[in-house]
Amino acid sequence: MMKLRVPLGLLIGFLLGGSMAGPRAQVAPEVRWPSFRGVDATGVAETGNPPARWDVENGRNVAWTTPIPGVGHSSPIVWGDRVFVTTAVMLEDDARRDAPAENAKPAPAANPLEAPVTDNDKPHAWRLYCLDRKDGRVLWERTAHQGIPRIKRHPKTTHASATPASDGVHVVAMMGSEGLYAYDFDGRQLWKQDLGALDVGLVEDPTDQWGPASSPIIHGGRVIVQNDRHKNSFVAPFDVKTGREVWRVDRDELPAWSTPVVHPSAEPRLITNSPHFIRGHDPETGKELWRVPAEAEVKVVTPVIAGDLIIVTGGWPLGGQPIFGIRAATGEVEWKVDRGSTYTTTPIVYQGILCIVADNGVLAAYDVKTGERLYQQRIARDAGGFSASPVAAAGRVYFTSEDGVVYVARAGKVFELLARNDMPEMCLATPAITGDMLIVRTRGHLYALRES
Structure with a gap:
């Protein structure tokens, strides 16, 4: 049973107020990648033109490189001249980094995705970094919380896996179970x-x-x-200026890792992808307007906006991984593919084609209007696993593998691989596109890639 609580004072405050605005908030669209997968979480930069090829080893088309301490699979976001990223730093590693070089321990050679987790019971610092987009300089860093993680992590995740979000005045970061934090662009909490x-x-x-x-x-x-989560699941908005809860919808759901999206139509819909149901809510009040049975557990994938449709995939077990094309306004299922979904990577819709890359590197393309499959093949014979979601710009789609290879393919009804770019470290974070720049987060660095 849905329980809806809307404090009257907050509702009045929202109707009378609005988000803060100013020169910094009013930046050109090409330098806005404000949250996970950019504007509306589509993964598409309509006016972007990042390079198709680069070489980190010799510096070709590498604008800057900045080390990021700790471990995090959150993606970088961009607003104007600022880049924001979160991380979780184990404090003993922090102390080791500040110690004399002769006391530093070499990084382990083993793949951390295959090693047992040893940091769950050790103190961490959850941090937000702000960088200069032009040269990668760290403008400021803030520690939101210090302590032992309240919840353990999987070997393939981190204690900083949620991507921050910004409206050009505020930047908000979900620091795992350690809380939701809001800062201004000068780093004031x-x-x-x-x-x-x-x-x-x-x-x-x-x-x-x-x-x-x-x-x-x-x-x-x-x-x-x-x-x-396992108990007391909910969806809720908070006033971006004050942090006060506006409404809350309690719901009977299973654990999920999906990020919500708002379909930007005349009558917006807040879409959530969860194990029991895919739901459409009124973002003003939280009222549930429609639901579609999800037919799979372990929901990681974020819904994708495609015109009037919402594309929803993802889930486990593999035996039931449907792909839905759902009318955002009504919840009507326009088309459905019974099998062919992905587990962790969010698909991309670009130039009328839905691209879904499975965790094993098999890529499938569909006509987004009908669900008809156009092709299916492996991105590359030696491609590793995939956790990062694809992004697209300038007629190209960028696929980032866990072993640190960014494959660039031409968008279209026929697969054409244009380039393979090796990064020096593993990659599980989804890249960001800002103008002519692609920002890739590896295990320990941010790389800004731009034509020289």
């Missing part, structure tokens, strides 16, 4: 919200914790979070 332990993990075994990853979004002066 504005507010924080403790949302409780985000206890997500294996459905059949609640003690097998994997760690949260759902990212906040900003819409209409509100920070919207989707918090699906």
Whole structure:
């Protein structure tokens, strides 16, 4: 049963107010990548033109490189001349980094995705970094929280997997179970919200914790979070200026890692992808307007906007991974593919084609209007696993593998691989596009790639 709570004072405040605005907030579209997967989480930069080829080893088309301490799979975001990224730093590693070089320990050679997690019971610092987009300089860093993680993580996740969001005045960051934090562009903390332990993990075994990853979004002066966990799941927006809760929809759901999206139509719909149902809400009040059975558990994938449709995929087990093309306004299922979905990577819709890359590197393309499959093939014979979601610009689609290779393909009804670009470290974070720049987060660095 849905429970809806809308404090009257907050509703009046929202109607009378609005998000702050100013010169910094009014930047050109090409230098806005404000949240996970950019504007409306589409993964597409309509006016972007990043390079198709680069070489990190010799510096070709590498604008700058900045080390980011700690570990995080959150994506960088961009607003104007600022780049924001979060990380979780184990404090003993922080101390080791500041110690004399002769005392430093070499990095382990083993693949960290295959190693047992050893940091769950050790103190961490959750940090937000602000960089200069032009040269990668760190303008400021802020520690939001220090302590032992409230929830354990999976070897393939981190304690900083949620991507921050910005409206050009505020930047908000979900620091796992350690809270939701808001800052201004000068690094002043504005507010924080403790949302409780985000206890997500294996459905059949609640003690097998994997760690949260759902990212906040900003819409209409509100920070919207989707918090699906073992108990007390909910969706709620918070006033971006004050942090006060506007409404809350409690719901009976299983753990999920999906990020919500708002379909930007005349009558916007807040879309959530969860194990029991795909839902459409009124973002003003939280009222549920429609629901579609999801037919799969372990929801990681974010819904994708495609004109009047919402494309929803993802889930586990593999035996039931449908792809839905759903009318955003009504919840009507326009088309459905029974099998062919992905587990962790969010698909992309670009130039009328839906591209879905599976975790094993098999790429499938569909006509987004009908769901008809156009082709299916492996991106490359030696391609590794894929966790990062694809992004697109300038007629090209960028696919980033876990072993640190960015494959660039020409958009179209026939697959054509244009380039393979090797990064020096593994990559699980989704890249960002800003103008003529592609920003890639590897295990320990941010790389800004731009034509020399």
